[in-house]
């Protein structure tokens with residue numbers, strides 16, 4: 001038996017949608033919280049399956065996760081034990097790798113099997129491991145698990161060959177208790193990194209320079225509990241903005257930080273989407289039927305986010321002319337294009353680019369959410385397609401979109417889940 005999402009397309013969307021807390025921040029903030037010796041309250045936690053998997057992992061370590069309300073949790077490490085992390089939940093998400101930095105930083109020892117997450121082509125973690133080694137840890141790989149050990153972590157200068165989000169956060173967490181100063185050069189600048197450093201600093205860490213490409217961490221002895229509110233999810237926001245541009249007459253997207261979305265908003269203006277950008281909201285007013293193709297190149301923040309190119313591709317099937325999307329982060333991240341072609345799109349993929357020829361009418365078809373943002377792309381395509389679209393492998397979508405069906409239904413979409421025979 002399999003659960004699928006079904007969407008009947010061509011219903012015009014209207015209304016207001018509220019964006020949840022950022023998945024990519026949350027999945028780092030939760031492991032970061034175990035570095036504290038007192039209770040950490042995190043507010044704005046999205047109800048997504050990645051958070052459920054992390055809660056399972058925390059409980060496996062003896063950490064108490066107290067759910068105070070729908071979006072507020074308290075993480076208490078009083079009875080925590082540093083056990084090997086071999087639970088099957090580790091491979092359900094990418095971010096389980098943050099327990100490497102957090103456990104190494106807290107105990108000088110971590111044992112954890114390979115993380116999972118979306119397959120976007122190879123996703124090595126060599127830069128994380130090199131960073132831990134530079135701080136004085138030994139890294140061994142045995143029976144499918146990484147074992148990290150350090151008698152003492154000592155601050156040092158670490159240059160990242162690639163400005164990796166995960167490596168920047170993981171090294172930051174490992175270094176919070178290291179002796180002396182750690183400097184991360186060519187650090188990633190994504191807003192989620194700033195959010196994690198903000199939490200760690202509230203806990204008592206001494207991290208400066210986040211948001212630039214040089215981060216310094218001066219080691220401290222003790223971290224304590226605190227309260228933290230997660231930033232809004234810029235990728236969920238981007239998904240609803242693109243979706244509104246493609247399928248709406250009038251939609252307000254609330255609880256966003258527009259500055260996190262500048263590369264997308266400027267592209268949408270270029271395409272011909274009518275929008276008004278407020279302090280914490282974007283009002284999308286649709287388009288006059290005359291939207292133009294554009295070219296996109298994904299880049300580290302503040303460049304165009306790789307996570308947004310997939311949802312945007314659904315809209316680009318409706319623009320006039322050829323759009324070229326070039327991936328510089330995950331050069332194989334194009335599986336959504338083959339699924340869109342099953343719905344009537346005309347896209348050629350020549351890695352590292354997709355060539356989208358539009359406009360093409362889309363029609364309902366059986367498609368597969370091969371990864372999280374491919375799923376988001378297919379939802380948008382389903383909303384503008386003629387007929388009913390059936391999306392398989394929706395567990396990917398549930399990793400990162402809180403109450404997708406509820407939010408879309410409130411906007412007037414016809415979307416529902418069905419259990420079908422395998």
Ligand SMILES: CC(=O)N[C@H]1[C@@H](OP(=O)(O)OP(=O)(O)OC[C@H]2O[C@@H](n3ccc(=O)[nH]c3=O)[C@H](O)[C@@H]2O)O[C@H](CO)[C@@H](O)[C@@H]1O
Pocket residue numbers: 024025027094095122123124125126127128129162163164165166167188306307328329330
């Ligand atoms: C949980 C989370 O936050 N996930 C995001 C995070 O993933 P993640 O943190 O895994 O992505 P990275 O920023 O690390 O990856 C960027 C690039 O660096 C390469 N690389 C990375 C680490 C490493 O040790 N060696 C190496 O070669 C990757 O293969 C990729 O080509 O950033 C990606 C890029 O913005 C997003 O698509 C993901 O949604």
Ligand SMILES: C=C(OP(=O)(O)O)C(=O)O
Pocket residue numbers: 024093094095116117118119120307372373400
């Ligand atoms: C690729 C993504 O997530 P993860 O890194 O968790 O697989 C994503 O959020 O688009």
